[in-house]
Amino acid sequence: MQFGVDLNLRNARVHTPLDLATDPETRALIKAGIKTTNCMGKKCNNSKFDFQNVQFYCESSGKFYCKLCSTKAWVFENKDSKIEERPVCRSDDILEQFQHSEKRLVDAMDTSDFHTLDKVYKEITDAETDIDVKLLDDAKVLHLRLEKELDIKNFITSVAHVEDYKTIRKSVTVLNNKFKDAEKLGVKVDEDLVSKINECSRRLISERNLRFEMENMYVSAATKDTVEKLQGLIELATDYSVEDKYMSAANNLCGKMNDNIVARETLQLLLDYPIREYPEPEPLDAKGKPIKTKDDKKKPKKRKKKEPAFPTPEWALQLEDVQKTVKKISDLA
Numbered sequence: 374m375q376f377g378v379d380l381n382l383r384n385a386r387v388h389t390p391l392d393l394a395t396d397p398e399t400r401a402l403i404k405a406g407i408k409t410t411n412c413m414g415k416k417c418n419n420s421k422f423d424f425q426n427v428q429f430y431c432e433s434s435g436k437f438y439c440k441l442c443s444t445k446a447w448v449f450e451n452k453d454s455k456i457e458e459r460p461v462c463r464s465d466d467i468l469e470q471f472q473h474s475e476k477r478l479v480d481a482m483d484t485s486d487f488h489t490l491d492k493v494y495k496e497i498t499d500a501e502t503d504i505d506v507k508l509l510d511d512a513k514v515l516h517l518r519l520e521k522e523l524d525i526k527n528f529i530t531s532v533a534h535v536e537d538y539k540t541i542r543k544s545v546t547v548l549n550n551k552f553k554d555a556e557k558l559g560v561k562v563d564e565d566l567v568s569k570i571n572e573c574s575r576r577l578i579s580e581r582n583l584r585f586e587m588e589n590m591y592v593s594a595a596t597k598d599t600v601e602k603l604q605g606l607i608e609l610a611t612d613y614s615v616e617d618k619y620m621s622a623a624n625n626l627c628g629k630m631n632d633n634i635v636a637r638e639t640l641q642l643l644l645d646y647p648i649r650e651y652p653e654p655e656p657l658d659a660k661g662k663p664i665k666t667k668d669d670k671k672k673p674k675k676r677k678k679k680e681p682a683f684p685t686p687e688w689a690l691q692l693e694d695v696q697k698t699v700k701k702i703s704d705l706a
């Protein structure tokens with residue numbers, strides 16, 4: 374009926390199409406066609422149907438039109454079809470409506486904006502508008518991709534600042550699962566976004582490790598190893614653009630630990646410096662001259678074995694350096 378019939382035409386045995394039809398749906402359709410005496414279109418000015426002006430059934434509108442007011446075509450049955458093997462007949466109004474829907478869909482797809490596409494795509498699918506199946510499938514694929522990408526982008530934004538670093542590892546898992554789930558659905562996530570997912574994961578992990586170590590490091594217990602470890606974490610965190618406030622806190626802590634180590638080393642230097650022994654003052658006579666005792670002369674000139682002299686440390690050679698070293702401790706205290 375899509376390709377035009379005269380429903381009142383009788384065959385050789387004088388049977389009409391209605392006499393021959395057994396399927397209830399087909400019979401209902403034929404009955405509706407018989408009832409329709411005139412074309413619903415505008416071009417023919419509602420022409421009357423007869424054996425010359427036959428009826429064409431527009432499936433999408435469920436109405437009958439004359440040849441002039443309808444368009445016949447072959448379309449793809451499904452998205453994988455290689456040849457157009459599905460016949461369609463559309464009234465001028467329906468054809469115009471479908472073409473308009475297809476254009477709106479193409480325009481929405483061109484924006485690459487999820488919300489724009491979502492609105493048009495849902496309108497078309499909700500109304501079951503019979504547009505080109507291949508275009509509809511392309512829209513479906515893009516719709517899913519934009520939806521998943523938006524979800525990932527929103528999540529990345531939500532973890533720009535993390536209050537409790539203990540939640541970070543879970544957030545990284547959530548983010549990476551979002552990506553894996555999208556891939557499982559056949560979504561080809563945009564390469565730029567894949568890079569952002571990786572950057573975000575690395576930033577979060579390095580921030581978590583830095584904050585975790587900072588919480589468990591004590592200035593008073595600092596060693597060169599702990600400072601080195603913290604410096605390594607700071608370097609990584611710098612590479613992965615961890616938030617400034619954590620970077621400055623870490624640098625501050627690192628500085629304090631370094632100072633503490635220097636203070637303890639300096640204190641040790643001072644403690645290691647031996648107490649100087651001063652010689653007993655020689656006894657003097659009334660005139661202020663040294664009194665020579667007989668013992669002195671008799672005393673065998675035994676030379677005491679010289680103990681190896683304590684090497685004067687570099688910092689103690691000049692008074693100025695000594696003062697600086699001592700000041701260092703008081704500054705750090």
Ligand SMILES: [Zn+2]
Nearest residue numbers: 412417439442
């Ligand atoms: Zn017409």
